[in-house]
Amino acid sequence: MSSSRFQLSLPDWVQPYVASLPERIPEASERMQVAIALARHNLDNGTGGPFGAAIFEQNSGRLAAVGMNLVVSEHCSLAHAEMVAITMAQSALKTYDLGRAPGAPYELVSSTEPCAMCMGAIPWSGVQSLVCGANDADARAVGFDEGEKPSDWQSGYRRRGIAVECGVCRADAARVLRDYAASGGEIYNSGA
């Protein structure tokens, strides 16, 4: 039994990309273009799967954290874009609950609808809004497994006070998924 420490690092291209963004990004569609750009850069740089996510202060539009799929490069099946963004936001703000952090409420913007794991994780993070681009069917169409989610998961979110908006810039988001598959990118489902 050897590991007692795990480190997750964002790829080198992330910092310059983030530095190029405006200080405030007010509109949902502009925020989604950030998530999609993160997915696209991840594909173009060969650093992971075609998924990107970003967390914003909902009211000010300030970016709090970004994430992208790092499953293969970081040897971590949990490193989906949404999970990475949540981890980095909480780490920066030194809290496990973004709902009570300075700058709250926070909004998670993801280039694709969450899989079963991320669907379960988002309510624990304290974000109060979720915006998605491509949907489950788009992800499944290129071979990604989204897992078993309750059919009424969006109602469950709303009961918890988490707003959900899906299909924002869906065509752009789905194009990244198709481009990844066409490029021969690894569809990395587990061997269970």
Add this chain to the structure above:
Amino acid sequence: MSSSRFQLSLPDWVQPYVASLPERIPEASERMQVAIALARHNLDNGTGGPFGAAIFEQNSGRLAAVGMNLVVSEHCSLAHAEMVAITMAQSALKTYDLGRAPGAPYELVSSTEPCAMCMGAIPWSGVQSLVCGANDADARAVGFDEGEKPSDWQSGYRRRGIAVECGVCRADAARVLRDYAASGGEIYNSGA
């Protein structure tokens, strides 16, 4: 936007505890006692919530990794016991897929049934067997939120080739939950 790195560290008490275990732990109930002991030590040392998990080589009984709830101490809402154990096992074996790693098949033993997030995460990890102690009702009874899981999640696991056994040493596992609640331990649901 400041964080581009996240580090997760196990508490100092873990290494000596793990070093005290026998080299092989063949039986499910003995493996569960390890997961329960991790939960108990986490409570006694004030390092997190009353949840423990361990991953074993299913056939040899060798311990591959351990995890415990580190949500509060690591400022990470995703750091549930099962997630920490999966992360440490994959990190040690340098793979995102335990199903194809040396020593497979792997078994995840958790002191409490997985919440919605962990339920979604386990199939991505490549473990081929899940053993649980306390159940959802035991966790909810002391105030923990397990999230929305499909009612037939265990059938979904079996369709994926993941064996599930619940209720192993349930009374011992549930006692740790009640002791945590009685000690005034934080029930750290998010503020979403």
